[in-house]
Amino acid sequence: xxxxxxxxxxxxxxxxxxxxxxxxxxxxxxxxxxxxxxxxxxxxxxxxxxxxxxxxxxxxxxxxxxxxxxxxxxxxxxxxxxxxxxxxxxxxxxxxxxxxxxxxxxxxxxxxxxxxxxxxxxxxxxxxxxxxxxxxxxxxxxxxxxxxxxxxxxxxxxxxxxxxxxxxxxxxxxxxxxxxxxxxxxxxxxxxxxxxxxxxxxxxxxxxxxxxxxxxxxxxxxxxxxxxxxxxxxxxxxxxxxxxxxxxxxxxxxxxxxxxxxxxxxxxxxxxxxxxxxxxxxxxxxxxxxxxxxxxx
Numbered sequence: 001x002x003x004x005x006x007x008x009x010x011x012x013x014x015x016x017x018x019x020x021x022x023x024x025x026x027x028x029x030x031x032x033x034x035x036x037x038x039x040x041x042x043x044x045x046x047x048x049x050x051x052x053x054x055x056x057x058x059x060x061x062x063x064x065x066x067x068x069x070x071x072x073x074x075x076x077x078x079x080x081x082x083x084x085x086x087x088x089x090x091x092x093x094x095x096x097x098x099x100x101x102x103x104x105x106x107x108x109x110x111x112x113x114x115x116x117x118x119x120x121x122x123x124x125x126x127x128x129x130x131x132x133x134x135x136x137x138x139x140x141x142x143x144x145x146x147x148x149x150x151x152x153x154x155x156x157x158x159x160x161x162x163x164x165x166x167x168x169x170x171x172x173x174x175x176x177x178x179x180x181x182x183x184x185x186x187x188x189x190x191x192x193x194x195x196x197x198x199x200x201x202x203x204x205x206x207x208x209x210x211x212x213x214x215x216x217x218x219x220x221x222x223x224x225x226x227x228x229x230x231x232x233x234x235x236x237x238x239x240x241x242x243x244x245x246x247x248x249x250x251x252x253x254x255x256x257x258x259x260x261x262x263x264x265x266x267x268x269x270x271x272x273x274x275x276x277x278x279x280x281x282x283x284x285x286x287x288x289x290x291x292x293x294x295x296x297x
Contacts, residue, residue: 004033005112009035011039011090014042014044019095019222023095023097024037026099028059030103032103036059036085038062039062039063040065040077040078041063042069042070042073070192070293071187071194073192075092075186080186082101090178092171096127099219108175114212117180117211121175122210122219123160123161123216124172124220125219127221128222135152136154139166156198161215163212163213165210168198169201175198183205187199187200192292192294208294239261240294262283
């Protein structure tokens with residue numbers, strides 16, 4: 001009897017042990033058994049982060065990093081580590097998610113049936129309010145050269161239950177055939193945090209692959225717990241990386257879009273939504289092409 005395809009799940013943990021443990025438990029309880037889970041501890045601030053109660057499971061591995069190398073960097077380490085098992089598929093999953101028991105099979109069936117799929121993803125609901133959508137697909141805002149999420153904050157009433165090709169999916173939930181990853185390569189580590197998923201989707205599409213939304217595959221998300229929206233850290237990366245992203249992909253509109261973002265940052269600073277220090281830091285680092293982790297954090 002032919003063995004089921006092996007799926008390698010990558011979870012990056014940064015000071016989120018409880019979330020990671022719950023995520024792992026839900027994965028191990030899924031109805032698809034042929035998975036291996038690689039937890040990448042991205043230099044959590046505790047001296048030693050132990051996962052004994054889940055790592056004893058023979059399908060789990062953990063890699064400890066000495067330095068925080070960002071979301072893309074952590075996932076890339078997990079992918080490299082997992083290659084020794086020769087997986088057929090990689091699942092990049094946020095550690096602050098919990099999966100539905102049958103979430104994997106719709107992804108697997110679709111990718112087996114269509115070898116032009118570069119990334120498959122599913123419906124994401126809020127963990128604390130499971131009737132509310134966090135991700136129901138995506139669309140492209142051509143005016144701002146940004147991807148937008150469909151259905152976020154809406155009641156899950158079936159409006160977003162259509163299988164469809166989409167423009168973009170978040171790094172929260174990416175199911176990637178190994179053959180695609182081997183051809184396209186891993187995520188760019190230029191961003192450190194935010195926009196690495198948008199960059200990866202652009203690269204996937206540039207190789208002729210598509211991104212597919214499969215609403216029968218459902219997970220639950222606790223939203224961002226490692227970086228608070230509105231914090232200086234969030235504001236720095238979301239603004240700097242937007243400008244790096246449009247500079248790389250907007251081509252003839254890149255000057256206009258970067259200037260527009262700088263003007264908006266000035267307005268946000270006047271309105272006290274953004275600190276002057278962060279605004280100046282974003283401008284300087286963008287102009288000097290300082291990519292990756294923010295210096296002097």
